[in-house]
Amino acid sequence: MSWEVIGIWLGALLSLCLYSFLYKDNPFYKFAEHLFVGMSAGYWVIYAIMNVLVPNWWQKLVPLEGGFQPIWLVPGVLSLFMLFRLIPKLAGLSRLSLALIVGTGAGISITAMLQTRALAQVNGTIIALGQGGGWFDWVSNIIMVTGVVCGLVYFFFSKSHTGVFGGAANVGITLLMVAFGASFGYTVMARISLLIGQTQFLLFEWLPTMGIHL
Amino acid sequence: MATFIEKLGNLDRRVIFVLMALAVIIPLALRMNLPIPIDKGPSKNLFDAIDALPEGSRVLISFDYDPSTMPELQPMAVALSQHLMTRDIRIVSLALWPMGVSLGNEALSAVGDSLGKEEYVDWVNLGYKIGGGVLIVRMGSDIQSVFPTDYGGNPVDEMPVMQGVNKLGDLDMIISLSAGDPGIETWIMMAGDRYNIAVGGGCTAVSAPQLYPYLSTGQLIGLLGGLKGAGDYETMVRIGVENPPPGIAIAGMAAQSVAHLVIMLFIIIGNIAYLSEKKRKGGAK
Amino acid sequence: MRLVIPLMITFVAGMIMILQFFVPATQPMGDNLQEWYMIVSSAAIFLGAANLITVHVHKIRFKARNWKYSPITLIGFAVMIITGLVFGIEADLPFDYLFQQMVAPMAATMFSLLAFFVASAAFRAFRASNWRASLLLVSAFVVMLGRVPIGSMIWNKIPIISEWIMQYPNMAGQRAVMIGAAMGMIATSLRMIFGIERSYLGGAD
Amino acid sequence: MKRALFVLPLLALTGVLFAQSGGITSMDGGDCFIESLTAEDAPNDAGGGVDITWTVALDTALPDSMVLERKDDSGIWAAISTLNPINGRKTDNELENGMEYSYRIVPFYAGTAQDPSIEVSASSSTQWIHSGRIGMLITLVVISLVIFYYIDQGKRGKELYIRRIAGLTAVEDAVGRATEMGRPVLYIPGIMDMDNIQTIASMVILGRVAIKTAEYGSSLLVPTCRSVVMSVAQEIVKESYLQVGRPDAYKRESINYITDDQFGYAAGVDGIMVREKPAAIFMLGTFYAESLILAETGRSVGAIQIAGTAMPSQIPFFIAACDYTLIGEELFAASAYLSREPKLLGSLRGQDIAKLFFMIVIVLGVLTATLGEAWEPASKVAVFLKTITSVE
Structure with missing residues (x-):
C-alpha cells in the first residue's frame, strides 16, 4: 500500500467523520473535530515560525552574510x-x-x-443618468443612484426614521433586501461547487482504491 | 391534504441534506453533461484583456486560495496559465495564502510541461510570505527584497523571467485568484489603486457580488466568478484549439444545475406549505 | 497612567501608517513598521498554543466532560509541531504530507457542509411572509436560475435579468453597505488612534 | 477640541504644494529608431527613482533587444537593464537624491550594438506630498474634524438621539433567556485578528454583553480564532465583571483559543454549540464562509442568535439563519447604542454627517453629470466632483 493510497484513505475517512455531523453529534465527529483543531493549530504555529519569524525577523537580525542589525x-x-x-x-x-x-x-x-x-x-x-442611451438605462441608473442614497439614509443613526426621511430609509432597506437575496442566490452555486469537489474526491479517488470504478 | 403540505413545510432538515447529497452524487456518477453558453461579461472582459497583451508581457498571478476552494479556483488557474503561456506571456506568480504555493505550482508546471515552457524562463513561483496588503505595499517598492528567492530557495535575481521586474510597476497585469482576504480586494487597494496596474482575477462565486462594484469603477478589468466563470474561461480558451485538454469545470456544471433545481424546488414547497397554512389559519378566524 | 505609553504607541503607529499613504517620503518608515507589526502578530500565536495545551491538559486532569477526546487534540498538535521542526515544511516531507492528506481534506469537508446548510437555510428562510421578504425571495430565485445553464433553457432572458439584478440593485445595496461601514471603521480607527477608544487595552482608566 | 489640533499638521501638509523639480530633459531621439527619450524624477516616491520613457518609431524594424545605460561619476557608461522596446517606460531605482544621472539607450540588432540614442539626464528627489491623493487627504481631514467635533459636543453633554436598532434591543432578552434556561451565552468575535476594525468593534460590544451576563449570572463562553483576540477578550470580560462587582464569577478558562484555521475553528465552535447548547449566540465581527456553518448549527440547537458583520457577502446568510442581524455600519453603532456613552453617540453623529457629505456629493455629481450632457458648465462641476473623489 503506497503512501498516496494511505493519504487518500485518511482524507476520505476523516471527511466521512465530519459529514456524520449532519445527522447529529457523534463520537466520529468528535474525534475528527478534535484532531482537526489540534493539527491545524500546530500547522499555524509552524507556519508562523518558518515563514515569518525565521525569514522576516531572525534572518534580518542576524543576516546570513554576517553582521548584526540591532534595530x-x-x-x-x-x-x-x-x-x-x-x-x-x-x-x-x-x-x-x-x-x-x-x-x-x-x-x-x-x-x-x-x-x-x-x-x-x-x-x-x-454617472450621468442617461448613460447608456435607452430609456431602460435611465430606469436602471435611477434605481442604482436612488438605491445608494436611500441605503445610506437607512444607516443614519442620529435622526429618527419618520416622514420623508423614514420613507427614504424604507426604500433603502427594501433595496438592501433585494441585494442580499441576489447575493445569496449567487453564492449557492459556489457552495455546491465545494460539495462537488469533495464528492469527486470520494467518488473518483477514494472508491477506485477499493476497485470500484464509476 | 392541507396538513400533509403543512408538514412538508416543517420538513426535518436531514431530509433536505439527503436529497442534496443525491442531487450531487447522481449526476457526477452518471457523468451527465450540459452545454455551457458563453456570456458577455466579466469573464469575457478578462479573456479579452489578456488577449490584448503583447507577446513578452509580464503578468503576475497571485494564488490566494487553499484546497478548500480548489474546486472553483484551480480550474481557473489552469485555464489562465494555458491562455497566458500559449500567448508567450511571462508569468511571475506568488501566493498570499500559504497553501496557494503548491496549488499554483501544480497548475503552472502541468500546463508548462504540456506547452514546453520552462520554469525560471517562462514562469516562476516566488512562494508565500505572510502579510497580505503589507506585503504588496512592500513589493510596490521592491519585489526582490520581499522575495529574494523563489519557493524552492533559488535566488530570483538570476532568473531570466525576472529580468526587468523589480517592483510591481514593472508588471503589465496582476491576476489574483482569490478565496477571501487577503485576495483581489487587497490587490486592488494596495497595488491597483496605488501603482496603477491593471488588476483582474477570479474568485469564488460567493465573493463575486462584493467585487462587482470594482468592475464598474474599472478598478477590476475582468472577473471569473465561481465554477461558472471557470467554465466560461475554459470554453473560451478551447475555441480554435485542436484537441483541447479536458475541462475540469465543465464536468461539474451538470451536478450544479441539478442541485440548484433541488434547492429551488424546496423553496417552492416551503412557500406552498406556508401559504396554505396561512390561508387555513386565516379561514378559521 | 499605565495606559499612557500604549496609547502613545497606538497614536504614533497609526499616524505613521496614515502619513506614509500621503507623504511618499515617509514610506520607508511605514514599510518598516509594517514588518514589525507582522512579526509581533505572528509571534502572538504562541499565546494561543499555550492556551490550547493548558485547556486540554486541564480537561484531562479533571476528567471534564468529553475529556477522552482531549488527548487527540494534543497528539495532533504535537505531531504537526514535531514533524514541522524536525523535517521542515517543504513539499513531500511528513509535515506537508500530513497537511495535504489530513488537514486540507478536513477543511474542504467543513467548507462543503455549506452546500447542505445553504439548502436548509433557503428552505426555511425564503418564505413570502410579506412583500419585502417576497422581493428577497424573488431576487434570490432569479439569480440562482441565472447562474446555471438550465436557467437559459427555461427562458433565455433569465441570465440577462439575473445579471441586471447583480449590476444595479445589488450593486447599489453593496455600495451603501460599503460606504456606511467605511464610515464606521474610519470613526472607530480614529477613536483608537486618538485614544478615545481604549477598552481593547483592558481597564478603563 | 484639543484633539482636533492633532489633525492640523495633516491640514498644513495639504496646504504645502511642492514645486516638482529634478531636471526633466526630453529629447528628440535623432535618426535612431527611438523617436523620443525622456528622463525625469519619478513622481510620488520616497526618492531614489528616475523615470525613463521613450517612444519608438513605428516604421523601422524593432531591435532584438535594447539596453539602458547610465553614466557613472567617472563618465563611463554602464548597462543597467534590458528593456522591452514596446513597454515605453522604466524606472531606475536606488539612486542618490540630488545627483544628476545621464541615460541613453543602445539598441541591439542580431547581437551587435548600434549607435546609442541621444543622452538625457535627470536627478531624483523625495516627494513630500502624494500629488494624486491631495483630494483624499482633504476629505479625511474634514471627516476627522467633523467626527471629533461631535465627540466633543457629546462630551459637553449635548443631548444626542440614536435610533432604535432591533438586534440590540434583543441583547438583554437573549441574556435573560439564557439565565432562565440555565444555559450559557456563546460569543463569537469573528475570525480576524486584533488589527481588524470589526474585531475591535466586537470586543467593545463583548464588554457590554459581559456586563449583562455578569448581572444576570449566566455563564459566558468566548472561543477565539486568534491568540491576541483571546487575550484581549479575557481582559475586557474581566474588567466588565469587576465593574458590576462580580469578579468572582469571571472564569478565564471559558475564554479560549481554538485554532487559527478558519474551518478548524468552525468545526470546534460547532462542537461547542451542540454540546453546551447555548441559549443565546452572538456572532459579531468579521466573518467569511464559516458564517453559515456557525449560524445554521446555532439555529439547530434552538439558540436566539444575534449576528452582525460589515462583510457584504456574509450578511445574507446571517439574515437567513439568525433572529437579528446588524447590517454593516450597525455593527459599529452597537457600542454607542448599548452604552449610551456621550462620546460614542457623538462619534455616531459625526459619521452621519460624513455620510450626508457623501450623499450630497453623489446627488450633486449625478445631477450635474446628467445636466452636463446638455449644458456644458454643469459638467464641469461633475468633473470636479469626480476628480476629488478619485485617488491615485
Whole structure:
C-alpha cells in the first residue's frame, strides 16, 4: 500500500467523520473535530515560525552574510512582551505590543477604507443618468443612484426614521433586501461547487482504491 | 391534504441534506453533461484583456486560495496559465495564502510541461510570505527584497523571467485568484489603486457580488466568478484549439444545475406549505 | 497612567501608517513598521498554543466532560509541531504530507457542509411572509436560475435579468453597505488612534 | 477640541504644494529608431527613482533587444537593464537624491550594438506630498474634524438621539433567556485578528454583553480564532465583571483559543454549540464562509442568535439563519447604542454627517453629470466632483 493510497484513505475517512455531523453529534465527529483543531493549530504555529519569524525577523537580525542589525531587536522585544501575558506579573507589558498591532491596523484601515470602500464607490456612483442611451438605462441608473442614497439614509443613526426621511430609509432597506437575496442566490452555486469537489474526491479517488470504478 | 403540505413545510432538515447529497452524487456518477453558453461579461472582459497583451508581457498571478476552494479556483488557474503561456506571456506568480504555493505550482508546471515552457524562463513561483496588503505595499517598492528567492530557495535575481521586474510597476497585469482576504480586494487597494496596474482575477462565486462594484469603477478589468466563470474561461480558451485538454469545470456544471433545481424546488414547497397554512389559519378566524 | 505609553504607541503607529499613504517620503518608515507589526502578530500565536495545551491538559486532569477526546487534540498538535521542526515544511516531507492528506481534506469537508446548510437555510428562510421578504425571495430565485445553464433553457432572458439584478440593485445595496461601514471603521480607527477608544487595552482608566 | 489640533499638521501638509523639480530633459531621439527619450524624477516616491520613457518609431524594424545605460561619476557608461522596446517606460531605482544621472539607450540588432540614442539626464528627489491623493487627504481631514467635533459636543453633554436598532434591543432578552434556561451565552468575535476594525468593534460590544451576563449570572463562553483576540477578550470580560462587582464569577478558562484555521475553528465552535447548547449566540465581527456553518448549527440547537458583520457577502446568510442581524455600519453603532456613552453617540453623529457629505456629493455629481450632457458648465462641476473623489 503506497503512501498516496494511505493519504487518500485518511482524507476520505476523516471527511466521512465530519459529514456524520449532519445527522447529529457523534463520537466520529468528535474525534475528527478534535484532531482537526489540534493539527491545524500546530500547522499555524509552524507556519508562523518558518515563514515569518525565521525569514522576516531572525534572518534580518542576524543576516546570513554576517553582521548584526540591532534595530530588529525592537520587534523581537515587542514579541516577547506579547508572550509576557503568560506571566501575570508582567502581563501589563503586553499592552505595548498590542498597541503596536492595533495602531498599525487602524492606520492602514483608515486610508484603505476611505479610498476603496468610500471614495471609489462614491466616484463610481457619479454617472450621468442617461448613460447608456435607452430609456431602460435611465430606469436602471435611477434605481442604482436612488438605491445608494436611500441605503445610506437607512444607516443614519442620529435622526429618527419618520416622514420623508423614514420613507427614504424604507426604500433603502427594501433595496438592501433585494441585494442580499441576489447575493445569496449567487453564492449557492459556489457552495455546491465545494460539495462537488469533495464528492469527486470520494467518488473518483477514494472508491477506485477499493476497485470500484464509476 | 392541507396538513400533509403543512408538514412538508416543517420538513426535518436531514431530509433536505439527503436529497442534496443525491442531487450531487447522481449526476457526477452518471457523468451527465450540459452545454455551457458563453456570456458577455466579466469573464469575457478578462479573456479579452489578456488577449490584448503583447507577446513578452509580464503578468503576475497571485494564488490566494487553499484546497478548500480548489474546486472553483484551480480550474481557473489552469485555464489562465494555458491562455497566458500559449500567448508567450511571462508569468511571475506568488501566493498570499500559504497553501496557494503548491496549488499554483501544480497548475503552472502541468500546463508548462504540456506547452514546453520552462520554469525560471517562462514562469516562476516566488512562494508565500505572510502579510497580505503589507506585503504588496512592500513589493510596490521592491519585489526582490520581499522575495529574494523563489519557493524552492533559488535566488530570483538570476532568473531570466525576472529580468526587468523589480517592483510591481514593472508588471503589465496582476491576476489574483482569490478565496477571501487577503485576495483581489487587497490587490486592488494596495497595488491597483496605488501603482496603477491593471488588476483582474477570479474568485469564488460567493465573493463575486462584493467585487462587482470594482468592475464598474474599472478598478477590476475582468472577473471569473465561481465554477461558472471557470467554465466560461475554459470554453473560451478551447475555441480554435485542436484537441483541447479536458475541462475540469465543465464536468461539474451538470451536478450544479441539478442541485440548484433541488434547492429551488424546496423553496417552492416551503412557500406552498406556508401559504396554505396561512390561508387555513386565516379561514378559521 | 499605565495606559499612557500604549496609547502613545497606538497614536504614533497609526499616524505613521496614515502619513506614509500621503507623504511618499515617509514610506520607508511605514514599510518598516509594517514588518514589525507582522512579526509581533505572528509571534502572538504562541499565546494561543499555550492556551490550547493548558485547556486540554486541564480537561484531562479533571476528567471534564468529553475529556477522552482531549488527548487527540494534543497528539495532533504535537505531531504537526514535531514533524514541522524536525523535517521542515517543504513539499513531500511528513509535515506537508500530513497537511495535504489530513488537514486540507478536513477543511474542504467543513467548507462543503455549506452546500447542505445553504439548502436548509433557503428552505426555511425564503418564505413570502410579506412583500419585502417576497422581493428577497424573488431576487434570490432569479439569480440562482441565472447562474446555471438550465436557467437559459427555461427562458433565455433569465441570465440577462439575473445579471441586471447583480449590476444595479445589488450593486447599489453593496455600495451603501460599503460606504456606511467605511464610515464606521474610519470613526472607530480614529477613536483608537486618538485614544478615545481604549477598552481593547483592558481597564478603563 | 484639543484633539482636533492633532489633525492640523495633516491640514498644513495639504496646504504645502511642492514645486516638482529634478531636471526633466526630453529629447528628440535623432535618426535612431527611438523617436523620443525622456528622463525625469519619478513622481510620488520616497526618492531614489528616475523615470525613463521613450517612444519608438513605428516604421523601422524593432531591435532584438535594447539596453539602458547610465553614466557613472567617472563618465563611463554602464548597462543597467534590458528593456522591452514596446513597454515605453522604466524606472531606475536606488539612486542618490540630488545627483544628476545621464541615460541613453543602445539598441541591439542580431547581437551587435548600434549607435546609442541621444543622452538625457535627470536627478531624483523625495516627494513630500502624494500629488494624486491631495483630494483624499482633504476629505479625511474634514471627516476627522467633523467626527471629533461631535465627540466633543457629546462630551459637553449635548443631548444626542440614536435610533432604535432591533438586534440590540434583543441583547438583554437573549441574556435573560439564557439565565432562565440555565444555559450559557456563546460569543463569537469573528475570525480576524486584533488589527481588524470589526474585531475591535466586537470586543467593545463583548464588554457590554459581559456586563449583562455578569448581572444576570449566566455563564459566558468566548472561543477565539486568534491568540491576541483571546487575550484581549479575557481582559475586557474581566474588567466588565469587576465593574458590576462580580469578579468572582469571571472564569478565564471559558475564554479560549481554538485554532487559527478558519474551518478548524468552525468545526470546534460547532462542537461547542451542540454540546453546551447555548441559549443565546452572538456572532459579531468579521466573518467569511464559516458564517453559515456557525449560524445554521446555532439555529439547530434552538439558540436566539444575534449576528452582525460589515462583510457584504456574509450578511445574507446571517439574515437567513439568525433572529437579528446588524447590517454593516450597525455593527459599529452597537457600542454607542448599548452604552449610551456621550462620546460614542457623538462619534455616531459625526459619521452621519460624513455620510450626508457623501450623499450630497453623489446627488450633486449625478445631477450635474446628467445636466452636463446638455449644458456644458454643469459638467464641469461633475468633473470636479469626480476628480476629488478619485485617488491615485
